[in-house]
Amino acid sequence: MNAPVSTGPEPDQTPDRNTLRRDLRRQRRALSFEQQASAAERLALNLLRNPDLYRARHIAIYLPNDGEIDPHRFLEAARPRGVQFYLPVLHPLHQGRLVFSPYQDGVVLRPNRFGIPEPPFEHGLARPPWALDAVLFPLVAFDDAGGRLGMGGGFYDRTFAFSRVRPRLAPKLIGLAHDFQRVAALPLEPWDVPLHSVVTDRGYYRF
Numbered sequence: 001m002n003a004p005v006s007t008g009p010e011p012d013q014t015p016d017r018n019t020l021r022r023d024l025r026r027q028r029r030a031l032s033f034e035q036q037a038s039a040a041e042r043l044a045l046n047l048l049r050n051p052d053l054y055r056a057r058h059i060a061i062y063l064p065n066d067g068e069i070d071p072h073r074f075l076e077a078a079r080p081r082g083v084q085f086y087l088p089v090l091h092p093l094h095q096g097r098l099v100f101s102p103y104q105d106g107v108v109l110r111p112n113r114f115g116i117p118e119p120p121f122e123h124g125l126a127r128p129p130w131a132l133d134a135v136l137f138p139l140v141a142f143d144d145a146g147g148r149l150g151m152g153g154g155f156y157d158r159t160f161a162f163s164r165v166r167p168r169l170a171p172k173l174i175g176l177a178h179d180f181q182r183v184a185a186l187p188l189e190p191w192d193v194p195l196h197s198v199v200t201d202r203g204y205y206r207f
Contacts (some may be wrong), residue, residue: 016187017149017152017186017187020140020141020149020183020186021140021141021149021151021152024140024141024180024181025066025067025140027067027178027180027181028066028067028068028178028181029066029067030067031067031178036067036069036070038201039069039070039178039201040069040070040071040072040073040201041073042201042202043069043070043071043073043074043176043199043200043201044071044073044074044076044077046199046200046201046202046203046204047071047074047078047136047176047199048074048077048078049204050174050197050199050204052134052172052174052196052197053078053134053172053174055133056083056133056134056172057082057083057084057133058083058084058086058127058131058132058133058134059078059083059084059085059086059132059133059134059135059136060085060086060087060088060100060129060132060134060135060136060137060171061075061085061086061087061103061136062087062088062136062137062138063087063109063116063117064138065116065138066151068138068176069138069176069177069178069200069201071136071176074136075103084102084104085102085103085104086100086101086102086103086127086132087100087101087103087109087118087119088100088118088137088155089101089112089118089119089120089121089126090112090113090118090155091121092121096153096154096155096158097155097158097159098129098155098156098159099121099126099127099128099129100126100127100128100129100132101118101119101120101121101122101125101126101127102119102125102127103119107119107120108120129159129160129162129171130162130169130170130171132171133171133172134171134172134173134174135156135160135171135172135173135174136174136175136176136199137156137173137174137175137176138150138151138175138176138177139175139176139177139181139198140181141177141181141182141183141186142175142177142181142182142183142186142195142198142205143182143183143184143185143186144182144184144185144205145185145194145207146194146195146196146197146198146207147185147186147188147192147194147195148175148186148192148193148194148195149186154191156193157191157192157193158191160173160193161191161193163193164193172196172197173193173194173195173196174195174196174197174198174199175195175197175198175199176198176199176200177198177200178200178201179200179201179202179203181200182198182200182205194207195207
């Protein structure tokens with residue numbers, strides 16, 4: 001779909017990253033269970049229609065936290081198609097980076113040092129970031145140029161930094177968000193990795 005006219009701030013009135021992060025996280029957490037469930041259903045329908053995912057068979061996903069939009073409805077619908085899903089795992093050797101472990105029925109999840117559940121790291125089963133077809137990851141805000149504001153840890157930016165210099169090796173980097181997390185322009189840093197697209201509960205934005 002074509003992106004609607006933005007209702008976010010004008011570029012010369014762009015708030016700083018910390019203010020945006022605080023305000024939008026507060027809005028996410030304020031959503032009721034019913035609002036989150038409805039948003040998750042609409043997100044799943046938009047993901048199932050997403051052309052970047054038609055042929056994807058190895059997809060990284062996330063467990064929602066802090067009011068993030070929930071991708072599980074999409075996972076449930078896509079698994080019968082033969083899609084293998086993966087969850088991010090803090091790399092045991094390369095600090096500040098992620099590797100991706102299979103997320104399947106029966107896998108035991110344990111909280112990492114941030115309290116986020118993750119599957120065990122098994123070297124033979126873990127998938128490096130360049131071997132994924134697509135990565136669906138959360139964000140705090142996104143803008144009309146494909147900029148992304150995350151939680152501030154920089155894990156995704158460090159993990160997919162190679163996509164800047166070797167874009168043909170990169171998976172499709174697709175942010176997931178509630179539509180109200182869209183702003184006109186973000187204050188970005190040189191290391192921020194741009195998105196291919198964002199899918200929300202209301203539509204699809206391609207950059």
